[in-house]
Amino acid sequence: MSHTTTEHLIQALNWRYATKHFDAAKKIPADVWAALEKTLVLTPTSYGLQPYKFFVVENPAKRTELFAHSWHQKQVVEASHFVVFTARTEMKEADVDKFIQRAVEVRKLPVDALNRYREVIVRDVVHGGRGTHGWTTQQTYIALGNLMTAAALIGVDASPLEGIVPAEYDKILNLKNSGYATVVACALGYRSADDKYAGMAKIRYETNELVHYI
Secondary structure, three states: OOOOOHHHHHHHHHHOOEOOOEOOOOOOOHHHHHHHHHHHHOOOOHHHOOOEEEEEOOOHHHHHHHHOOOOOOOHHHHOOEEEEEEEEOEOOHHHHHHHHHHHHHHHOOOOOOOHHHHHHHHHHHHOOOOOEHHHHHHHHHHHHHHHHHHHHHOOOEEEEEOOOOHHHHHHHOOOOOOOEEEEEEEEEEOEOOOOHHHHOOOOOOOHHHHOOOO
């Protein structure tokens, strides 16, 4: 298996920026999007529970509705792909059981092989107070970061959007009583040639101000 070089990694991260103006005529090829979609699925989460769902909004009318509740940020309607990240509002034993069943199927284990692991998860997440929307939201941000890094590595622009009204997104996406609620969104595609932000220098503190060795 080949890996990217350290030079390519840093170049990609320096190249990326929160794109403000996408070229609406440029679409992400299907094979490229399939790879980015897979990065969402492969994102690591606590206990492997994946307490979220991702909504790829393709319908132009839906995008226009969401635009009105996104501080009128044009990325919502201009980008090739627009992803809304939603997280579980509450983790229940049924959620844990679904994951355990999936683990048994994938790893071809006896049905009771993960009983103790299930008990640990239920005790910690369901009854221990971790399985709140706050915790599932934290897991969702791992997926967002994973997606944006992967996009940069293959030359796709991305812009995370926290400037949205989650409650309105929930209404538009029909999330009421679904067990999921909107957290954040991300627009992906290719930068417009006239996006003035593309050439701006990154503002970052020096490494030694942020990274400390103990």
